[in-house]
Amino acid sequence: NLARGMELTxxxxxxxxxxxxxxxxxxxxxxxxxxDAFSREVIGWALELHLRASLAVDALxxxxxxxxxxxxxxxxxxxxGVQYACTSYSxxxxxxxxxxxxxxxxx
Numbered sequence: 001n002l003a004r005g006m007e008l009t010x011x012x013x014x015x016x017x018x019x020x021x022x023x024x025x026x027x028x029x030x031x032x033x034x035x036d037a038f039s040r041e042v043i044g045w046a047l048e049l050h051l052r053a054s055l056a057v058d059a060l061x062x063x064x065x066x067x068x069x070x071x072x073x074x075x076x077x078x079x080x081g082v083q084y085a086c087t088s089y090s091x092x093x094x095x096x097x098x099x100x101x102x103x104x105x106x107x
Contacts, residue, residue, distance in 0.1 A: 002101035003077040008038040012069045015043070015098075017078040019056065022047075032056045032083070034063040034076075043067055056083035057092065064096055071097025078102060 003014055014037040022029045032055045034044035044063025048055045060076075076098045078084040084102070093100050 001077070001103040002075050002099065003037070003103070006037075006075070011036050011038050011041075012067055012074055013038060015063060015074060015076045017056065017059065017076065017084065019051070019081070019083065030055055032059040034059050036067070037077075051083065053083045053086040053088055056081075057088055060089065060092055064092070069096065069098060072099075074098045075101050 003016070006014055008014055015034050016037050017032070017034045019030055019032045022031060027049060029047055029049055030051050032046045033042050035041065036043050043066050044059040044061070046055050046058035046062070048058075056078075074097075076093055078100075080102050083089065084100075090100065
C-alpha cells in the first residue's frame with residue numbers, strides 16, 4: 001500500500017479507483033470511478049451493466065486522457081479486485097509510468 005501516509009501537495013500525485021453498484025428498477029448497473037485524491041475530483045468514470053475488466057479500464061483511460069500525468073509522478077491506488085489486477089489494466093498503468101498500489105482496506 002504505497003498510498004498510506006502520503007502527504008499530498010497537488011493534483012496527479014495519487015489517484016484512487018473503486019467500483020460501486022447502482023440498484024435500478026429491474027437490474028443493477030456498475031459505476032467505476034477514478035478520483036484525484038488531492039482535489040477529490042472524479043477524473044474518470046464508466047457505467048455498465050457488467051463487472052468485466054473493461055469497466056475499470058474505460059474509467060482509467062478517461063482519467064489518463066483528462067489529466068495526462070507525467071510518467072513516474074503518479075501512484076494509482078485500488079483494491080485487489082480482478083478488474084484492477086488484470087493484465088489489460090496493469091499494462092495501461094505500466095505504459096503510462098503510473099505506479100500501482102493495492103490495499104484491502106480503505107485509505
